Amino acid sequence: MKNNAALLSVNGLSISFGGLQALKDVYLEIQPHEVVGLIGPNGAGKTTAFNAICGIIKPDKGTLELRGKNQNWPRTSDLSKLGIARTLQGVGLFPDLTVLENVMIGAQKFSRTGIISAGFGTNTRDEKELKDRSMSVLERVYAAGLAHRRADTLSYPDTKRVAIARALVAEPTILMLDEPAGGLGPQDIEWMNSLIRNLTSQMSVLIVEHHMDVIMSVCDRLYVLNFGEVIASGAADVVRRDPAVIAAYLGTGAA
Amino acid sequence: MMKLFNTILIGITSGSIYSLMAIAIVLVWRSTRVINFAQAGLALASSFVGFEVLTRTGSFWIALPVALLAGAGMSAFIEYFFLRPLLKRSGDESQEIFLPIIATLGLLGVIKAILSFIYGDQNGTISPPVSDKDFIVGANSISMSPMRVLILIVVIVLVSSITWLFQKTSIGLALRASSYSPEISRLAGVRVDLIRTCGWAISGAAGSAAGMLQTANGSGSLSPDSLEFSLLLVFGFVAAVIGGLESLLGAVLGGITLGIFISFVLMYVSGSLVFISAFLILLLVLYVRPQGIIGKKVGRRA
Numbered sequence: 001m002k003n004n005a006a007l008l009s010v011n012g013l014s015i016s017f018g019g020l021q022a023l024k025d026v027y028l029e030i031q032p033h034e035v036v037g038l039i040g041p042n043g044a045g046k047t048t049a050f051n052a053i054c055g056i057i058k059p060d061k062g063t064l065e066l067r068g069k070n071q072n073w074p075r076t077s078d079l080s081k082l083g084i085a086r087t088l089q090g091v092g093l094f095p096d097l098t099v100l101e102n103v104m105i106g107a108q109k110f111s112r113t114g115i116i117s118a119g120f121g122t123n124t125r126d127e128k129e130l131k132d133r134s135m136s137v138l139e140r141v142y143a144a145g146l147a148h149r150r151a152d153t154l155s156y157p158d159t160k161r162v163a164i165a166r167a168l169v170a171e172p173t174i175l176m177l178d179e180p181a182g183g184l185g186p187q188d189i190e191w192m193n194s195l196i197r198n199l200t201s202q203m204s205v206l207i208v209e210h211h212m213d214v215i216m217s218v219c220d221r222l223y224v225l226n227f228g229e230v231i232a233s234g235a236a237d238v239v240r241r242d243p244a245v246i247a248a249y250l251g252t253g254a255a
Numbered sequence: 256m257m258k259l260f261n262t263i264l265i266g267i268t269s270g271s272i273y274s275l276m277a278i279a280i281v282l283v284w285r286s287t288r289v290i291n292f293a294q295a296g297l298a299l300a301s302s303f304v305g306f307e308v309l310t311r312t313g314s315f316w317i318a319l320p321v322a323l324l325a326g327a328g329m330s331a332f333i334e335y336f337f338l339r340p341l342l343k344r345s346g347d348e349s350q351e352i353f354l355p356i357i358a359t360l361g362l363l364g365v366i367k368a369i370l371s372f373i374y375g376d377q378n379g380t381i382s383p384p385v386s387d388k389d390f391i392v393g394a395n396s397i398s399m400s401p402m403r404v405l406i407l408i409v410v411i412v413l414v415s416s417i418t419w420l421f422q423k424t425s426i427g428l429a430l431r432a433s434s435y436s437p438e439i440s441r442l443a444g445v446r447v448d449l450i451r452t453c454g455w456a457i458s459g460a461a462g463s464a465a466g467m468l469q470t471a472n473g474s475g476s477l478s479p480d481s482l483e484f485s486l487l488l489v490f491g492f493v494a495a496v497i498g499g500l501e502s503l504l505g506a507v508l509g510g511i512t513l514g515i516f517i518s519f520v521l522m523y524v525s526g527s528l529v530f531i532s533a534f535l536i537l538l539l540v541l542y543v544r545p546q547g548i549i550g551k552k553v554g555r556r557a
Contacts, residue, residue: 077441077444077446079442088442094435105443105444106443127425
């Protein structure tokens with residue numbers, strides 16, 4: 001199963017909170033240009049696994065490899081440099097900032113000039129480049145018209161677009177989406193599906209999602225978590241018919 | 256009528272200095288959620304640096320920027336080597352709240368002790384670089400002098416530069432984002448720790464400007480256990496709270512409001528009630544409008 005060309009691979013990831021074992025020996029692998037889904041019933045540990053990869057939670061055990069190289073579990077502040085960008089379940093836009101500013105936050109790693117010259121305003125060219133990058137990503141998610149609105153005036157589906165734009169502007173090689181379709185209507189979900197499919201020409205995508213329609217239409221491979229353990233993994237349409245997965249989702253596995 | 260007019264003029268000038276101190280407090284609060292009581296010590300120490308430069312060069316115009324840089328440097332130093340490790344080591348949220356308060360109070364003592372050690376009971380002097388004689392219009396003298404005009408100009412220049420920095424540069428953007436949520440900012444690639452140090456540096460510069468101007472505008476004398484600087488800290492803090500602790504505009508409005516209020520107490524009531532009236536207005540604001548004059552009612556996410 002183990003492939004050295006994997007973009008990201010996680011092995012033996014275990015985390016417990018107090019006495020509760022949230023994740024146990026979880027493994028996960030992402031190939032270049034692949035869409036991988038992480039699914040499972042509520043409380044299965046999907047977001048915890050996301051948080052471990054993002055450095056928000058420190059794992060008790062487990063290894064992480066990026067592009068075949070062993071890697072310490074990253075600090076949150078290093079993610080952007082490692083080529084990983086993530087959206088949050090609660091969207092997490094900055095309400096006081098405009099849409100454009102929200103996206104520019106994600107582009108900070110491209111800011112080349114030092115802090116001193118930024119302070120003295122000698123970086124107007126740099127500033128303009130950040131703006132241009134951010135605008136073109138906003139166009140890509142059809143939100144360019146919203147650029148100068150404050151983030152807290154947006155409709156919910158629009159905040160999701162902007163959150164994705166903020167992740168995309170960092171030009172990640174791995175994009176992690178936490179419930180991208182949550183709370184969206186059918187039309188927006190359709191749009192989100194096609195966006196995700198289009199993204200694979202530039203990056204790999206790791207998704208946590210409840211909507212099985214979305215999962216089945218965008219994911220190449222799936223990992224199914226139940227009670228913190230991977231109970232099935234493989235090609236999406238195979239995993240879907242796995243009796244253990246069906247049992248977990250219907251609840252008989254829990255009994 | 257003339258007295259009323261002059262009272263307001265005096266209030267605006269001294270209020271503008273409180274605004275600078277309030278901005279210093281707001282900047283630190285926004286970037287690290289810490290009330291920095293050592294701000295008075297930083298302002299005092301950097302004013303002493305200004306005094307040293309002034310005695311060597313004879314120029315206020317060299318002394319002021321050097322004092323600002325010294326204030327910025329010292330403030331960044333304290334954040335980097337003192338507060339950051341302290342906050343990293345503090346265990347839970349309640350420790351995160353009270354540790355920095357005790358720590359900055361302690362720092363204030365340390366800074367004053369070091370200054371006393373160096374200067375003993377010798378006082379520094381920063382005399383006004385331009386005349387502080389009031390202008391005469393017709394038969395009346397109005398409470399505005401070249402020195403006061405200078406103070407207003409310096410404050411306006413500094414406040415607009417800081418505002419510009421906040422609104423138009425990527426540092427400012429990162430400062431605004433990380434003050435709302437450091438976690439999300441980190442996730443989005445902002446170097447939050449570096450940005451915090453920058454916030455402290457700008458704050459240190461604003462505080463030392465307040466110190467320099469206050470000294471030149473007041474007695475002109477600078478002493479290691481200056482009461483004037485403790486008052487400046489208290490007034491700056493009250494102004495910051497009046498303005499809602501979150502916004503630069505609020506800090507400026509808070510400073511001017513407080514300045515005018517104090518000036519009225521001074522001119523119409525009694526000079527001995529100035530200190531207590533500053534606290535009265537603080538209590539009043541906290542009671543009637545705890546979010547400050549332009550603060551928002553919604554709770555912020557720390």
